[in-house]
Amino acid sequence: MFTFVLKRVLEAIPTLLILITVSFFLMHSAPGSPFSSERTLPPEVLANINAKYHLDEPVINQYFYYLGGLLQGDLGPSFRYKDFTINELIAQSFPVSAEIGIWSFIVALLIGVGCGVIAALRQNSWIDYSVMGFANLGIVLPNFVLAPLCILFFSIYNHWLPPGGWNGGAWPYLVMPVIAMSTSYIAQIARITRGSMIETMHSNFIRTAKAKGLPKHRIILQHALRPAMLPVISYLGPAFVGIVTGSVIVDVYFGTGGIGQHFINGALNRDYSMVMGVTILVGTLTILFNAIVDVLYAVIDPKIRY
Amino acid sequence: MKKTLLASAIMATSLFALHAQAADVPAGTQLAAVQEIVRGGGSEPATLDPQKIEGTPGSLRAADLFEGLYNQDGDGNLVPGVAKSYTANADNTVYTFTLREDAKWSNGDPVTAHDFVYGFTRAVDPETASPYAWFIEIPSIVNASKIIAGEADPSTLGVKAIDDYTFQVNLERPVPYFVKMTSHQTMFPAPKATIEKWGSEWTKAEHIVSNGAYKMDEWVVNEKMVFSRNENYWNNDKTVINKVTILPIESPNAELKRFQAGQMDLSYELPNDHFKQLTRDIPDQVVVTPMLGTYYYQFNTTKAPYNDVRVRKALSYAIDRDVITKFVAGTGEIPAYSFTPEVVNGFNPATPDYATWTQKERNEKAKALMEEAGFSKSNPLSFTLLYNTNENHKKLAIAISSMWKKTLGVNVTLENQEWKTYIETKKHQQFDVARAGWIGDYNEASTMLDLLTSSHGNNDGKYSNAEYDKLLNEAKTSHDPSANYNKAEEIAIAQDMAVAPIYQYVTKRLVKPYVGGYFPNPEDKIYTRDMYIIKH
Numbered sequence: 001m002f003t004f005v006l007k008r009v010l011e012a013i014p015t016l017l018i019l020i021t022v023s024f025f026l027m028h029s030a031p032g033s034p035f036s037s038e039r040t041l042p043p044e045v046l047a048n049i050n051a052k053y054h055l056d057e058p059v060i061n062q063y064f065y066y067l068g069g070l071l072q073g074d075l076g077p078s079f080r081y082k083d084f085t086i087n088e089l090i091a092q093s094f095p096v097s098a099e100i101g102i103w104s105f106i107v108a109l110l111i112g113v114g115c116g117v118i119a120a121l122r123q124n125s126w127i128d129y130s131v132m133g134f135a136n137l138g139i140v141l142p143n144f145v146l147a148p149l150c151i152l153f154f155s156i157y158n159h160w161l162p163p164g165g166w167n168g169g170a171w172p173y174l175v176m177p178v179i180a181m182s183t184s185y186i187a188q189i190a191r192i193t194r195g196s197m198i199e200t201m202h203s204n205f206i207r208t209a210k211a212k213g214l215p216k217h218r219i220i221l222q223h224a225l226r227p228a229m230l231p232v233i234s235y236l237g238p239a240f241v242g243i244v245t246g247s248v249i250v251d252v253y254f255g256t257g258g259i260g261q262h263f264i265n266g267a268l269n270r271d272y273s274m275v276m277g278v279t280i281l282v283g284t285l286t287i288l289f290n291a292i293v294d295v296l297y298a299v300i301d302p303k304i305r306y
Numbered sequence: 307m308k309k310t311l312l313a314s315a316i317m318a319t320s321l322f323a324l325h326a327q328a329a330d331v332p333a334g335t336q337l338a339a340v341q342e343i344v345r346g347g348g349s350e351p352a353t354l355d356p357q358k359i360e361g362t363p364g365s366l367r368a369a370d371l372f373e374g375l376y377n378q379d380g381d382g383n384l385v386p387g388v389a390k391s392y393t394a395n396a397d398n399t400v401y402t403f404t405l406r407e408d409a410k411w412s413n414g415d416p417v418t419a420h421d422f423v424y425g426f427t428r429a430v431d432p433e434t435a436s437p438y439a440w441f442i443e444i445p446s447i448v449n450a451s452k453i454i455a456g457e458a459d460p461s462t463l464g465v466k467a468i469d470d471y472t473f474q475v476n477l478e479r480p481v482p483y484f485v486k487m488t489s490h491q492t493m494f495p496a497p498k499a500t501i502e503k504w505g506s507e508w509t510k511a512e513h514i515v516s517n518g519a520y521k522m523d524e525w526v527v528n529e530k531m532v533f534s535r536n537e538n539y540w541n542n543d544k545t546v547i548n549k550v551t552i553l554p555i556e557s558p559n560a561e562l563k564r565f566q567a568g569q570m571d572l573s574y575e576l577p578n579d580h581f582k583q584l585t586r587d588i589p590d591q592v593v594v595t596p597m598l599g600t601y602y603y604q605f606n607t608t609k610a611p612y613n614d615v616r617v618r619k620a621l622s623y624a625i626d627r628d629v630i631t632k633f634v635a636g637t638g639e640i641p642a643y644s645f646t647p648e649v650v651n652g653f654n655p656a657t658p659d660y661a662t663w664t665q666k667e668r669n670e671k672a673k674a675l676m677e678e679a680g681f682s683k684s685n686p687l688s689f690t691l692l693y694n695t696n697e698n699h700k701k702l703a704i705a706i707s708s709m710w711k712k713t714l715g716v717n718v719t720l721e722n723q724e725w726k727t728y729i730e731t732k733k734h735q736q737f738d739v740a741r742a743g744w745i746g747d748y749n750e751a752s753t754m755l756d757l758l759t760s761s762h763g764n765n766d767g768k769y770s771n772a773e774y775d776k777l778l779n780e781a782k783t784s785h786d787p788s789a790n791y792n793k794a795e796e797i798a799i800a801q802d803m804a805v806a807p808i809y810q811y812v813t814k815r816l817v818k819p820y821v822g823g824y825f826p827n828p829e830d831k832i833y834t835r836d837m838y839i840i841k842h
Contacts, residue, residue, distance in 0.1 A: 032726030035437065037360070038743075040733065040763030044455040045439045052435040081527060082353040083509045092527055148563065155567035163567035164560070165553070166529050253560050255553060257529030270726055 001298070008291040016283055023279045024066065027272050028059050034079030034270045053079065066276065075280070076273035080265070086277040090259065094281070097246030097258035099169050100177045105243050107178060108185035113232065115186070116193025117220070120228075123198055132194065138187030143180045147253035150176045164255035177250045185239060192232050200228040226300055233300065237293035241285045245278075328519075328544030329823050329838045336841040337546065338820065343834060346561045346574030347552035350528050354509040356494040357429040358436045362745075362830060363554070366574075368491040370533055370550060370834045371516040375403050375422070375473070375488040377833065380825030382651050382749050384485060388417055388495065388517070389473075398480035398785070405471040410538040411497055412521040419467030421495035421517075426475075428501075429492050431460040441492040441747065446478040446782075479783050483750040486651070489831060490748060519545045519835035528554055533834075546823075546838035565816050571839075572824065573816040578698055581637040584816070591816050594638035596649040598828040599745035599811035600754065601635075602642070603691075603706070604767040607804070608735050611687065612767075615802055616679040621739070622806035623672035624713040625706055626665045631809050634705045635698070638814060642807035644795050645758070649810070649828040651749040656792050658800035669713045676714050683715035690719045693741035694728040702808070703741065732766040740766070745811065749829055751791040752781060758798050758805070769804035771797055818842075 035041065035049050050056040054065055069076055075086035119131040154176060155163035161172050200206060201224055209219045246260030259278065266274035298304045331337065351364035356372050359365055375389035389403040409417040428434045430442050430453045443450045448464025464476035477484065487493060497508075497515040504513045511525045519542070520533035533550040535542065553570065555561040558577035564570040576584060576592070584592050605612040605621075612618060627641035643661035646653065660668055681687045691707055693699040700722065707718035723731060732740055744764070746753035756762055759778055760770035777794045781787035798804045817824050820842035826832055 030726070031730040036726055036729050036733075037437075038729060038764070039360070041437055042440050042443070042454070042763060044451075045435075045437065048432040048439070048454070048456075049435040049437060051432075080352060081350065082358065083355065083506065084527065089527060148559070151563045151567065155569075156563065159567070163564050163569050164555075165569070166526070251528065252557050253563075255529060255555055255560065255564070257526055261528065268725060 001295075005291070005295070008287075008294070012284075012287045012291075015287060016280070019283045020067070020070070020276065020280060021063070023276060024063055024272075025059070027267075027270075027275050028062070030267075030270060032270055034272060036270075053077070066273075070280075075277040078271055078274055080269040080271040080274060086273045089262070089274070090277055090281060093257055093259040093262065094245075096166055096169070096256055097251075097260055098244045100174065100181055100250065100256065100258060101240075101244030101246065103174060103178045104182035104185065105240055108182040108189055108243070109236070111182075112186045112189025113193050113229075115190040116232075117197055117225070117228075119190065119194045120197030120201065121220070128194075131190065135187040135190040138183045139191075141183065143184065143247060143249045144253075146183055147176070147180045147249055150179055151253065164253070166256045173254075173256070177254050177256055180250055180253070181243060181247060185243060188235065188239070189232060192235055193228065196231045197224065197228045200224045203227075230297065230301060233293055233296055237289040238286060241282060241289050245282055245285065328541045329546040329836055330544075331546065331822065331838050335822065335838075338839040338841045341547045341839050342549040342551070343547050343572065343821065343837060343839060344551045344553065344570045345572045345834070346564075346570055347531065347554045348574045349556045350554040354514070354522075354525075356491040357425060357434060357496060358438065359491050360437045363574075365491050365831070367531060367552060368494065368518075369831055370518055370520045371514075371522060372491065372494045372518045373409075373539075374491070374494045375405075376485055378489050378749075378827055378829060378831045380827050382649075382827040382829060382831075384489070387489070388422075389488075392485060394485075398482050398484070399477045401475045401477070401484055402468070403473045403475075405473060406540060407471055408540040409517060410540065411515050411517050412536045412538055413497075413500075413515050414538055415497070415499075415515075416470070417495055417517045418470040419473035420470070421498065422473045422493075423465050423467050424498045425494055425496035426465045427460050427463050428496055430454050430463060432456050433460075436492070438492045441487070441490060444748075445481040445484045445487055448476045448478055480785070481782070482785055482787075483748065486750060487748050489829075519833070520550055530554070539835075541835070545835045547834055550834045562816070565818075571818045571821050572837075576637075576814050576816050578635070578637050581814070588816075590819055592814065593817050593824070593826065594812050594814045595826040596640060596647065596828055597745065597811040597813045597830065598647060598649055598749060598753070599743060600642050600645060600647055601639075601702075601741075601743045601808045601811060602645070603806040603808060604732075604740050604742045605769075605803075605805065606735050606737050606739070606767055607770070608768045609738065611679060611681075612738060614679050616675040617681070617687070618803040618806070620672040620675040620679070620714060621710060621716070622803050623660055623668040623675070624710055625806060625808060626709055627808060628665070629709075630702065630705060634701055635809060638812050639809040640812065642810045644799055645805065645807050646751045646754045646791070646795060647746075647810040647828075650746070650751050650754070651828075653751040653788055653791055655751075655795045658796070660800070672713055676716075681714070681716075686715045686717055688717040688719070689738035690721050691739050691741070692721050692723065692728065692731065692737040694725050695722045699741050706808075735766065735768060737766075742766070742805070743811070746829070752778065752787070755791060755794050755798070767805065769798070769802070771802060771804075774798055774802075 054062055077085050115131045119128040122128050151163045154161040161175055165173055167173050206224055209223050246258040248260045248264045251258045251261040262274055262278050348363035356368050359368055373387045375387055377385045377387045379385050388405050388409045390406045392401055392403045394401050429436050430439050430450050439454050449458050449462045452458035453460050466474050468474055500515040501508045511522050514522050519539045521536040523534050524532040531552045535548050558575050561573050562577055565573050605618050607613050631639040631641050643658055644655040646655045691703050693703050703720050710716040710718055731737055755778055757764050758769050759775050774794055774797045777790045781790040813826050813830055820840040822840050823837040825836055
C-alpha cells in the first residue's frame, strides 16, 4: 500500500507540471491582456503597467517567473483584484465553497444513496418510479433555474431565509446554496446506486445469504451495500472535487463570495494568475481524490490489493 | 409614462440639488432609529486605491471613503470638499486652492496640501503604474506627460504645497474646466505615511486610512464591504447614516432579488427585461436619470464602403431611434442624434438637421444616398455587425439590422465576441460596423468629442478630419470652447457621420421609498453622506 501511495504522489508531479504548462500557454494565447480595456491606455501608461507585472517580457520568461514563484508557494498577484494576491483570494474564497460543498456532499450522499437503495429494493414499483422520477428531474433542472426559484420561495414570498450573503457561514445563509448545489448530485448518486444495487442483489453471494435465511436488513447492510457502493465511490472522487470547488451560479445568485465565480471571471478578465491558481487547485484536488478513491477501493473490495 | 417618470426624477433631483452637500433632512421628516443602508455596488472593484481606481464600482466606493478638493451636487455643480475655495490666474493656468483646516484622516491626522501633492504625484509616477495616470495628463499639469513617459522625475510635477493648507496646481495650457476634474478620485489626497508603511497592502480593511465621511470596517471580496461613520470627518455632524454595506453583485437579476427580499435599499442598476414590470408594480421605487454617455455604432472608415460618407449617413438615417429607445432598449433611454449627450454641463449640442426629420424622410434620404453610393436591392451591401456578447446589445443589433434590411436591403451578419476579444478586434480595425459606448470621465464636452480626433486611442473607426482635430485642439486653450464644440459636432455627425449615435445612456436604480437624499447626477457621483433613512 505504501509503495502504491508513493507511486501516485510521484506520478502527480509531472501531471501537474504538464497541466500548468498547457494552461499557462493556452491562457496567454487568448486575445487581449489583463489590461486591455475599452478605454485604450496611452502607450506610456500601458508600458508602465506591463513592466510592473513583467508582461513586457517574452511569454517563456513569464512562464519561468511563474514557476519560480510557484515553487515558493506564491501564486502571484491578481490582475483583476489588484489589492489582493491569488493566495489571499483563494484562502478567502475556497473555504466558503468548501463549506457549502462539504454540506452539499453529505446531503447528496445521504439522500442519493438512500433513494437509490430504496428504488432498487422496490424495483419497478411506484416507489421506484417516483424516486427515480425525482432524480431525473434533479438532473434536468439546472441550478441556474433552481437558485432563483429558491430565492423566490424562501426569501421573497416567505421571508424565511436571507436571499444572499455569507456572514461567515451562518446556517440561514447556507441552506439555499446547499439545495442548489446538491440537487443534481443527489440525482446522479441515486441513479448510480440504484443500478449498482440491482446488479448486486442479483449476484450469487446475495442468493447464498438469502438461502442461509439471513434477515433482509442484514443482507442489505452487511453484504449488498458494500460492493454496491464501488461505482458510487468512483463517481464520488471527481464529484467531490467539483462540489467543493463551488459553482459560479451559486456564487452569483447567492453572493457567497466563493471560489466558483473565479473560474469564469478569471478567464473573462484574463486574470492569468487567477486562472492558473484555480487550475492548479482543481488539478491537485482531482489527483488527490482519485488517489483516495483508489485506496478506498482496496479497503472496500476484497478482490483489489495493491 | 417613462418620460413622465424621467421628468419627475429630474425635477425631484433639481429641487433637492440646491441643498445637496451632506445630508440635509427636510424639516418634519421623521428619521428611522437605525440609520443603516445597504447599497448595490456593481462588480467588485479592481482596487480601492484612489489613484488606481478605474470604473464606476471603484469610484462609487471611493466617494464614501475619500474626498477630494471639490464634490458634485445632484446637478453636477461643484460643491467645496476639502478645499474651501480656489482662485485661478487670468489665463486659467494656475489654480490655487485654500484647504479647510478641520479636514482630517480617519486616524486623526490633518489632511494637508502635502497629501494632495503626494496623491497627484503618485498618480503619474511610473512606479504606481496607474491605469488612470492619463487623467492628470488631460488638464496638462506641468510635466505630467514627461513623468508618465519616464522622461522626468515625479517630483517635478506642477503641483505644490505653498503651506499646509494652500495647494497649487500649474498647468501647461489654460484649462477652464480643471476644477470640475478634482471631484474625480484620481485627484484625491493620499495618506503618505500609511501607503509607505503598508505598500500595496494599504487598502486592506485593517490598514486603510481615509478622509471621507466613512471608514472601512470590513472587506470580504465578492461578498460585501462595510463602512462606518468616520468620526474625524470635518462635516461628520451632518452625516446621518451610520453604517453602509455595499454588496458587489454583478448580475442585475440577482441584485433585483436582494432588493425585492428587502435585503437592499438602493440598487446599482436594474435588469432591463424587468423594467416594464417594475415601473408598473413599484413606480415610486424606480429612479431613472440621464447619464453622461452615448451608445453608438462605429464605422470602420479605413475600409470601403464605410469610408464613403453616403453609406455612413444612409445607415445612420435608417435607424429609427424612437423605436429603439421606446421598444427595444425600453428603459427610459433618450434618442441620440448628436455624439455629445444633452446633459453635458455648459454645452448644448446644436440639433443636426436629420434629427428634425420624420423617420419616413430619413428613410427616403437613406435610400437615395445608398443608391448614389452604388448599392441597390439588386446589388445590396453586405457586412458584419460586431458587438460584445450581451443580451441587450444583441436585441439592438437584431432590431437595427432588420431596419437596415427593410429600408435599404442591406444584408447584415451579426457577430458577437467575448469582451476582451471584441476589444482587440476593434483595436485592429478588423470590423465593418461595431457597437460602441462611451461614458464621459468629466462633465465637459471634450470628454466625448476628443474620442473622434484622429490620434485618440479609442478612435477605433479611425475617423480623421483635420478641421475637426484643429477645432478641438483650439478648444483646449479657449475660454469659451462652446463654439468650437458645436462646430465639431456638426462636422463629425451632420457632415461626416463618423459614427451613428443611437441613444444617450441613463442611470436606472431601485430606491426604497424610505431612502432620502439620493441625488443622482450625470457623472453618477453619489455620496451616502447625503442620504438618510426615513422612519418606515
